[in-house]
Amino acid sequence: MTTSGHAFVRPRAGGNILVPTGSRRGALAGVSLLTRSRTPAVTAQWLLFGAVAVAGPRVIPGTRVGGEPPGGAALWQALSSRVGPFDGLALYERPQGSRTGVAAVLLHRGRPAGFLKVRDEPDTLDREVRALSAFPGGQAAGFRVPKVLDRDETHGSHWMLIEAMPPRPARPLRGTVLAVLVAQIQRRLAVVVPRPPGTPDHWLPMHGDLTVWNLRRCGAGLPWLIDWEDARWAPPGADRVYYEATHTAVFGRPPASRELTGPAEAVLFWTRQVERRPAADRDAPFNARLRAALRAMCPAA
Known part of the structure; x- marks a missing residue:
């Protein structure tokens, strides 16, 4: 993965989301990261999703940003050789300043290859791995959970890779x-x-x-x-x-x-x-x- 020169847009309606602008599919995956609950907001997200599907990422209202993803080039270069091929990211930054870490949908040819969580400390990731192990195959009666794909430490950062949800608004x-x-x-x-x-x-x-x-x-x-x-x-x-x-x-x-x-x-x-x-x-x-x-x-x- 190239670790510099990334282009993102930070949607006005989602200050903690960075949507990649390099491809239409990648932008759709980024728009899907917006977590909306009220009906008008969910409807607006679907309208934005449809607009991007037709016209591409240029229609996303927000601030254009570029540069390296959080954590620096060395971390992402090492991760790219560790977790499998990916050529883009849709980034989710935690809204709580008191909770460090970043998450990203890893994209391969614009399609989600997994959801990566990166943390400074191992405790929360270890807790999540244990919890998800209670649901073999990611299945339960009445709901499903993401499957754990990998868990490790790279360049002093702890991370886990889990199954990504489908790239569409939820x-x-x-x-x-x-x-x-x-x-x-x-x-x-x-x-x-x-x-x-x-x-x-x-x-x-x-x-x-x-x-x-x-x-x-x-x-x-x-x-x-x-x-x-x-x-x-x-x-x-x-x-x-x-x-x-x-x-x-x-x-x-x-x-x-x-x-x-x-x-x-x-x-x-x-x-x-x-x-x-x-x-x-x-x-x-x-x-x-x-x-x-x-x-x-x-x-x-």
């Missing part, structure tokens, strides 16, 4: 039966996620980032459940509480328009987690809405 899954989904997550993860010493006996495994933007339908077939880096043990109800609170923060209402409630221990667990997030992060306004949703779930927590 939408949140409607009508999710959380109880069934969470029960399966707990059962599968209990086998592969170690229980840390001192963990309360009644705590259960959780996905750790169960949200409307991580549980998505992308074309035909089963929906995808992605981003397992935070899989760990937590109070009962933690995944459900976080899903419902983030849903409220995004849409202004809980799922299925029912009363927003949650077990006090799980609500307090997430309240403390969210309060530790830096106020300077790009998603600070969302975190403020999330704290309000958590308070509404259990005011005494």
